Amino acid sequence: MSKVLIVGAGGVGRVVVHKCAQRKDIFSAITLASRTKSKCDEIAAEIKDVTVKTVQVDADNVPALVALIQQEQPQLLINVALPYQDLTIMDACLETGVDYLDTANYEPHETAKFEYSWQWAYHDRFKEQGVMALLGSGFDPGVTNVFTALAAKKYLDVIEELDIIDANAGNHGQPFATNFNPEINIREITATCRHWENGQWVESAPLTTKRVFDFPEGIGPMNIYRLYHEEMESLVKHIPTIKKAQFWMTFSDNYLKHLEVLQNVGMTRIDEVEFQGQKIVPIQFLKALLPDPASLGPLTKGKTCIGVIARGTKDGQRKQVYIYNICDHEACYQETNSQAISYTTGVPAVVGGIMMVTGQWHAPGVWNMEQFDPEVFLAELGPMGLPHRVVEGEWPEL
Structure with missing residues (x-):
């Protein structure tokens, strides 16, 4: 205790x-x-x-x-x-x-x-x-790191390519809102995109690389956009066989249009500007105007689907595996008064804590999720509300 x-x-x-x-x-x-x-x-x-x-x-x-x-x-x-x-x-x-x-x-x-x-x-x-x-004991980063470690432990001898794919297929009915802290969310999305390829980071303009991905279990095809996300940094360090790693996220046309306008008028700036004799940071002012993410809980319907596709070899043969979780916004709100974006981050934080205080994951120092046994974590995560599914060899390369 x-x-x-x-x-x-x-x-x-x-x-x-x-x-x-x-x-x-x-x-x-x-x-x-x-x-x-x-x-x-x-x-x-x-x-x-x-x-x-x-x-x-x-x-x-x-x-x-x-x-x-x-x-x-x-x-x-x-x-x-x-x-x-x-x-x-x-x-x-x-x-x-x-x-x-x-x-x-x-x-x-x-x-x-x-x-x-x-x-x-x-x-x-x-x-x-x-x-x-x-x-990083959230979902991405967090569970996506654990999914990758599971692929390395159980399904592939060598991981060569990794795609982390995050879909929010929910709808809150608001003209423009972010599902977590607006300031952090917008800073993340508008940053220069980076992906890992052949031993180095390759930069590109944010949200310029687009694909269509057919998500499982009734979600269906959605536009996904490549952006930089932090778990790639630790994964390519701790799993050095990875030759290519990319992170993808879904955005609606409506979201991207609002974001483009806000960028064009300077509302996403993170530097100080002077307004009526006071210093303000535009993105912090914008945060005050946008809906509080906590207010979206009772409004949001639909599902999230977050997972990883790992490709490489098993017993000398080319193989790929897709490991993912489906989470329902309304079910999350009914249980915790929060929508699935908060739920999928908060539950893994508690499971990581359980791993630590029970000694199943414990070592002095600073660690990332993929450095520990994935199976004991996932055995706790499923009953806590985030079960995972594994599909071998059905999704096309991105």
Whole structure:
């Protein structure tokens, strides 16, 4: 039995609290912390059979985080705050000797550049302190890394090509909205695209490479666009046989048209501009105008389909395998008051936490998901609400 401290009270934080509360056999006590305590209180009130303690904390403030950790004495801290805050929270965990888990890698405020280098640099310090950090325990990154590790362990002797494909076939009926933090979402999508090919990163303009993919189980054909996503960075490092890796995501024509207009008028800029004597960041102002992703839960219908296609050889023969999950927005909302985007990120965070506190995945240092046994993780993930399916040899190359 372990005490868990959850930092962040957005849509993913809500799912993490619900799912930790469902696992009283693992988590003996839950504390939820955020800059805005009222958000924590709202989530805590939804949990009927477990008491969730709520506190206010500024996740940019290391001494405040250290004081909170020392007060609560958790065995694990689950970070579902903003990616900007990863390093301050890691610093606090390092100082207090508490294991750390997040769902997205660090990104500095001043540039839309997300990569693992900053967090990997903590490895030796965490190892020396006997503390573990598990990076990217969401879905993508996270479960997609685990799917890739499963393909390498069970279905292919050598992985040569990898396509990670993320479809949100849901509809919330809003003219324009993002399914998670608008600022992070738009920064990610509008960044220069990179994919891995023949031992190097190849750059291209964002959203210029388009394919049509026929998704399984009734979702059908959808437009997918290539963009950069962080799990590719760790996967090509830890599975060096991969010669080509790409990440694909679905976007509706309506979404892309709105995004194009917002870019053209400067609303997606991340640098400061002066307005009526004050400094503002346009994308942060835009975030304030757009619907709160948490408000989309009761409105969203349809499904997500996120998975990986791995190609390579098995027993000397060319082979490919497609491993994926289908998740229903309405079912997620009924269970956790959150739509499937938050659900598919929050559930793996809790499962990663279970792996750590039970010792099934535990080693001092800083680690990515694919560096541990995928089968024990997936054995827990399915019953927690995200079962996977495996199809061998039916999908065309992208």
